[in-house]
Amino acid sequence: MSQSNETSDLIYHLDDRPPVKESMFAALQHVLASFVGIITPTLIIGGVLGLGSNIPYLISMALIVSGIATFIQARRPMGIGAGMLCVQGTSFAFLSSILAAGFIAKAKGGGPDEILSLIFGVAFFGAFVEIILSQFIHKLKRIITPLVTGIVITIIGISLIKVGITDLAGGFKAPDFGSPENLGLGVLVLAVIITLNRSKNEWVRLSSIIIGLAVGFIAAMILGKVSFDKLSTLPAINIPIPFKYGFSFDWGAFIPVAIIYLITAIETTGDLTANSIFSKQPIKGDLYYSRVKGGVLGDGVNSMIAAALNTFPNTTFSQNNGVIQLTGVASRYVAYFVSGIFIVLGLFPVIGGVLQEMPKPVLGGATLVLFGTVAAAGVKILSNEVLDRRKLLIMAVSFGAGLGVAANPAVLGEMPKLVQNIFGSAVTLGGLTAIALSLLLPEGKTAKVEAESKAA
Known part of the structure; x- marks a missing residue:
């Protein structure tokens, strides 16, 4: 080690x-x-x-x-x-x-x-x-x-x-979407992972996700949400x-x-x-x-x-x-x-x-914290930047475009299929917007000096 x-x-x-x-x-x-x-x-x-x-x-x-x-x-x-x-x-x-x-x-x-x-x-x-x-x-x-x-x-x-969060509630178009059983399973897994991950014992921390999923899986079996009938086929x-x-x-x-x-x-x-x-x-x-x-x-x-x-x-x-x-x-x-x-x-x-x-609620309880951790990593990168007006504008427009199309995909509903295929992804549209604005908006001398000073 x-x-x-x-x-x-x-x-x-x-x-x-x-x-x-x-x-x-x-x-x-x-x-x-x-x-x-x-x-x-x-x-x-x-x-x-x-x-x-x-x-x-x-x-x-x-x-x-x-x-x-x-x-x-x-x-x-x-x-x-x-x-x-x-x-x-x-x-x-x-x-x-x-x-x-x-x-x-x-x-x-x-x-x-x-x-x-x-x-x-x-x-x-x-x-x-x-x-x-x-x-x-x-x-x-x-x-x-x-x-x-x-x-x-x-x-x-x-x-x-x-x-x-969709999986935690039961999965897309699930007949019991958002039921107390589904939400309970997801929250149970989430709570187990959080609790074990705060342990000072390395083995407990190392096992937090798999133990959380195992606990959720057993609970789902007790609730009758697990079936192995398809295995024989x-x-x-x-x-x-x-x-x-x-x-x-x-x-x-x-x-x-x-x-x-x-x-x-x-x-x-x-x-x-x-x-x-x-x-x-x-x-x-x-x-x-x-x-x-x-x-x-x-x-x-x-x-x-x-x-x-x-x-x-x-x-x-x-x-x-x-x-x-x-x-x-x-x-x-x-x-x-x-x-x-x-x-x-x-x-x-x-x-x-x-x-x-x-069951999806069990997986959702684990993936919710995993995906949140990824988002937090992005915030951590941005927090190390000297956020002048130019960078804040790039962030604002990029987040607005990317997360906007994710919140309401129908905004591109009247566009050609090729445009929908390319720009219908939040990551694609947000990333391309950030790149385009970074290239098009000139960086001021003050910002450059501050950035170089911080890097040094």
């Missing part, structure tokens, strides 16, 4: 190697925090496009690729990856563009195989957008500033809080078959997907900055830009692997930064355990099926 920073809240630092037992505990909490996020986009896409019997296989592939991608981000082979505990999973940002591609194939009379062939084809080629962009990240210092990344991270956290094992559904391409489907790849690079930069903060790594200088460059490159490469192995584009997950903060474990070696668990869950779907039955 590193002792290099006595004032640090970390139990294990980036390059520490925790014992197997501690590593497994931390890894399980990362898996539980991200499991639903990884499989949910597949469930949504499969349901909307009518993929039916293909869905279990697609879920298995999503988990296996998340394991491979998380390992690459941590191990950083050939400079691919951030070299940190960055859990990767299926990106929600691509939902609308992926569905649009699916409808294009459907309109041509295609069945599930043709739909998936087109989706994975455009996702594979679109990944090159992010791969190429990653090579210029270090030259974009006017764009990737603490102000912009602070805004993006804050918006990421705040926009995700809606997901957490799952196959014994799922083996990855590259391009199982074929490979096709369409420019109309490709362009929206390519644009989202461009935008997710900004989101990934924000996530990696938050990860650096929680892992006690610098968020300025050559090492920081090297990590961001490798992380964005890893996103692109991992999304190519995802398309080849029959799942949807990957990105770094925000909620796992909150797990690092709450557990105090930032060791990248924990990612190897996370990877192994995901791959096993994918290969043997019955195991994942058990976790899939965890």
